[in-house]
Amino acid sequence: MAAERPLLEVENLRTYFDTPRGILKAVDGVSFTLDKGETIGIVGESGSGKSVLVRSIMNILTSNAIIPDGSEVFFDGKDTRNLSRSEAKHFWGTQMAMIFQDPMTSLNPVKKVGIQITESIRYHLGASKQEAMERALELMVQVGIPEPRKRLKEYPHQLSGGMRQRVTIAIALACNPKLLIADEPTTALDVTVQKQILDLLASLQEELGMAMILITHDLGVVAGRARRIGVMYAGKMVETADTTTLFHHMNHPYTEALFKSIPRVEHQSHTRLDAISGRPPDMVLDLVGCRFAPRCRYAQEQCITDEPDLFDTGQTGHRQACFYPVGSPENAEALAANQATGITAAGLDLTAAAVS
Amino acid sequence: MAGTGKVHMRGTEALVSVEDLVMEFPAGRRAVVHAVSGISFDILEGETLGLVGESGCGKSTTGRAMMQLPSPTAGSVRFDGVEMTELSKEDLRRTRTRMQMIFQDPISSLNPRRKVKDIVAEGLSIWHNDAGDTAVQKVNEVLDAVGLDPEVVSDRRPHQFSGGQCQRICIARALVLDPKVIICDEPVSALDVSVQAQILNLLEEMKERYGLTLVFIAHDLAVVKNVSDRVVVMYLGKVCEVAGPDTLYAHPAHPYTDVLLASIPEPDPDHPVSDRQITGELPSPINPPSGCRFRTRCEKVQDLCSEEEPELREIAPDHYVACHFPNEVPVSVNGDGDSS
Numbered sequence: 001m002a003a004e005r006p007l008l009e010v011e012n013l014r015t016y017f018d019t020p021r022g023i024l025k026a027v028d029g030v031s032f033t034l035d036k037g038e039t040i041g042i043v044g045e046s047g048s049g050k051s052v053l054v055r056s057i058m059n060i061l062t063s064n065a066i067i068p069d070g071s072e073v074f075f076d077g078k079d080t081r082n083l084s085r086s087e088a089k090h091f092w093g094t095q096m097a098m099i100f101q102d103p104m105t106s107l108n109p110v111k112k113v114g115i116q117i118t119e120s121i122r123y124h125l126g127a128s129k130q131e132a133m134e135r136a137l138e139l140m141v142q143v144g145i146p147e148p149r150k151r152l153k154e155y156p157h158q159l160s161g162g163m164r165q166r167v168t169i170a171i172a173l174a175c176n177p178k179l180l181i182a183d184e185p186t187t188a189l190d191v192t193v194q195k196q197i198l199d200l201l202a203s204l205q206e207e208l209g210m211a212m213i214l215i216t217h218d219l220g221v222v223a224g225r226a227r228r229i230g231v232m233y234a235g236k237m238v239e240t241a242d243t244t245t246l247f248h249h250m251n252h253p254y255t256e257a258l259f260k261s262i263p264r265v266e267h268q269s270h271t272r273l274d275a276i277s278g279r280p281p282d283m284v285l286d287l288v289g290c291r292f293a294p295r296c297r298y299a300q301e302q303c304i305t306d307e308p309d310l311f312d313t314g315q316t317g318h319r320q321a322c323f324y325p326v327g328s329p330e331n332a333e334a335l336a337a338n339q340a341t342g343i344t345a346a347g348l349d350l351t352a353a354a355v356s
Numbered sequence: 357m358a359g360t361g362k363v364h365m366r367g368t369e370a371l372v373s374v375e376d377l378v379m380e381f382p383a384g385r386r387a388v389v390h391a392v393s394g395i396s397f398d399i400l401e402g403e404t405l406g407l408v409g410e411s412g413c414g415k416s417t418t419g420r421a422m423m424q425l426p427s428p429t430a431g432s433v434r435f436d437g438v439e440m441t442e443l444s445k446e447d448l449r450r451t452r453t454r455m456q457m458i459f460q461d462p463i464s465s466l467n468p469r470r471k472v473k474d475i476v477a478e479g480l481s482i483w484h485n486d487a488g489d490t491a492v493q494k495v496n497e498v499l500d501a502v503g504l505d506p507e508v509v510s511d512r513r514p515h516q517f518s519g520g521q522c523q524r525i526c527i528a529r530a531l532v533l534d535p536k537v538i539i540c541d542e543p544v545s546a547l548d549v550s551v552q553a554q555i556l557n558l559l560e561e562m563k564e565r566y567g568l569t570l571v572f573i574a575h576d577l578a579v580v581k582n583v584s585d586r587v588v589v590m591y592l593g594k595v596c597e598v599a600g601p602d603t604l605y606a607h608p609a610h611p612y613t614d615v616l617l618a619s620i621p622e623p624d625p626d627h628p629v630s631d632r633q634i635t636g637e638l639p640s641p642i643n644p645p646s647g648c649r650f651r652t653r654c655e656k657v658q659d660l661c662s663e664e665e666p667e668l669r670e671i672a673p674d675h676y677v678a679c680h681f682p683n684e685v686p687v688s689v690n691g692d693g694d695s696s
């Protein structure tokens with residue numbers, strides 16, 4: 001295939017917030033690219049910077065955000081950081097669109113669904129009221145809302161969580177965006193409805209040829225849905241690979257830990273889960289060494305003093321940031337050493353680790 | 357009115373027995389929400405009973421009705437030999453200390469203005485007039501048990517804690533009164549997978565340490581399976597299937613259980629995403645379908661399903677289903693190991 005420029009290029013993106021407690025480094029040097037029509041999954045636990053990352057890409061940050069020089073975001077070859085406010089506003093919707101975890105945050109509770117969809121169509125496409133209404137109906141059908149005419153006249157609170165999310169998807173699709181960013185679109189939903197929404201997103205994507213960034217805290221959600229996955233921890237991308245490679249050759253201890261914490265329905269009941277102990281670090285602090293070290297079973301002296309960079313594993317497109325990658329002889333040695341003393345170099349007690 | 361059957365009840369040995377529980381709410385203009393419509397189940401001492409089903413099927417209503425919050429429209433809730441529905445206000449308040457409940461949203465279920473030690477001690481001071489040294493000791497003990505350092509957390513307020521830590525505080529608050537039963541209503545649904553694992557492990561440990569009996573409510577069968585000894589699958593106010601968790605997974609008999617299983621996201625890219633998906637939405641409980649309530653979304657529906665409500669029946673040892681046309685399951689083997 002000809003080396004076409006990716007649809008989205010994110011290069012060393014850093015997003016800091018000026019807070020009363022100090023500078024909070026929410027995203028701290030993230031790079032990735034996304035091709036046209038491709039899906040990337042971004043996975044990480046609460047507070048790892050997933051939402052701030054995509055809000056930075058969308059240019060919808062709060063005013064206390066600071067983006068240091070050297071951070072770059074190119075969309076379709078254009079530097080989005082140079083867009084004027086009005087250009088950015090138009091970009092939003094026609095080129096990229098976003099859906100959120102809680103559909104209520106993007107829906108206006110006191111406006112009927114139909115008005116909310118048509119408003120967006122009229123604003124971006126300059127369509128007449130009539131045209132916009134027709135398009136709205138078409139979209140409602142496309143996202144699988146039964147009785148669309150009736151639903152258009154209802155308020156968001158009259159719809160179930162799943163239906164509301166369908167409405168926000170309809171609004172997002174109104175202007176045929178090239179990129180859809182889905183920030184935990186199913187986290188607030190039941191598994192059955194989650195399945196419906198993920199299936200819907202996959203079929204729409206195929207139909208419309210959109211690229212998608214799918215954000216989640218659950219590796220299970222992206223396994224069958226994304227071509228590539230990026231794992232984030234404390235503002236950094238710690239591992240990225242195509243989905244199959246990631247699952248077959250998990251290199252980073254954090255990726256492994258996220259994977260192992262999922263309860264598997266095929267396991268016997270009462271199988272003890274491998275929970276990750278502790279919590280992510282406070283990102284206001286100046287973090288030295290590997291950010292995962294306090295919670296990592298393999299941590300050694302080097303992990304406390306040096307910060308591991310993302311480097312190639314040798315497999316195409318597979319990059320990871322750990323000195324003792326899972327599956328390597330160094331990793332086995334590190335674990336053996338820690339188990340012998342019962343404690344890691346960062347002070348994690350391996351005997352009691354599972355509880356707190 | 358035909359209930360959903362009681363063949364799965366285990367008789368007098370149960371610590372809690374819920375029979376023919378009905379919960380209806382007025383919905384204006386003489387309409388009625390049929391939130392729970394005649395369900396029965398029982399729980400043995402030391403057992404974890406999982407209640408699984410999608411949002412709106414009546415799981416929380418069932419949990420609250422067990423606590424008499426509010427009392428059910430009809431039916432019986434027997435707890436340790438006492439009929440809860442007939443207790444006086446005072447006796448009910450006393451009995452409730454031995455049956456505690458924790459909720460889905462840990463942060464909003466804690467009073468933001470109070471310190472953690474006071475939140476946890478609340479029940480003690482109300483019930484035992486017990487604000488002295490023994491109370492402090494007890495609070496410290498349960499905080500420690502749930503993995504929080506009493507020295508560090510006692511004087512802080514809830515907003516300084518993450519969702520997972522708030523859920524630990526809620527668990528401590530429930531434990532402090534030495535309850536026999538804890539009803540956990542979606543305790544991990546609002547948490548990240550990694551924190552969810554911590555809380556599930558913690559519940560298993562607390563159950564062991566304090567000899568608890570648990571009701572565990574969730575919409576994700578993988579989560580329910582991990583902690584349960586017996587699972588009740590609910591749909592629109594009715595029981596669909598009752599079995600041990602491993603049996604339920606290995607040999608689901610009810611078409612709705614099939615769908616719940618197919619909806620679990622598999623963390624394995626080699627495992628193709630199931631093409632099975634539940635169609636449409638949960639029908640309104642104001643006007644539930646006749647016959648089998650699942651019939652409007654069931655792949656196996658036949659004429660009989662709208663005419664006659666399927667009763668719960670035993671199709672294999674300790675495996676019960678309410679469906680006219682259930683999946684075949686092996687009759688002799690029982691998929692579960694010892695559920696100790």
Ligand SMILES: Nc1ncnc2c1ncn2[C@@H]1O[C@H](COP(=O)(O)OP(=O)(O)OP(=O)(O)O)[C@@H](O)[C@H]1O
Binds near residue numbers: 019046047051052053
């Ligand atoms: N406007 C803001 N001002 C200050 N800090 C912020 C702001 N927005 C986010 N943060 C902080 O940045 C960090 C990353 O937040 P982010 O919302 O991106 O996390 P996330 O990975 O999306 O997590 P979640 O699963 O909770 O959605 C957090 O520590 C958060 O508190």
Ligand SMILES: Nc1ncnc2c1ncn2[C@@H]1O[C@H](COP(=O)(O)OP(=O)(O)O)[C@@H](O)[C@H]1O
Binds near residue numbers: 409410417
């Ligand atoms: N206080 C109430 N008044 C009216 N309807 C209610 C009330 N509580 C619950 N319901 C209805 O009863 C049904 C079951 O609700 P619930 O028990 O909360 O379901 P679940 O916990 O399974 O999601 C839902 O349709 C819900 O809207």
Ligand code: SF4
Binds near residue numbers: 293324325
């Ligand atoms: S082994 Fe070291 S570098 Fe690798 S994740 Fe653990 S602490 Fe970080």
Ligand code: SF4
Binds near residue numbers: 610611650651657679
């Ligand atoms: S009784 Fe009929 S409609 Fe109900 S679950 Fe069984 S086959 Fe489906």
Ligand SMILES: [Mg+2]
Binds near residue numbers: 050051052183184
């Ligand atoms: Mg987020």
Ligand SMILES: [Mg+2]
Binds near residue numbers: 415416
């Ligand atoms: Mg509920």
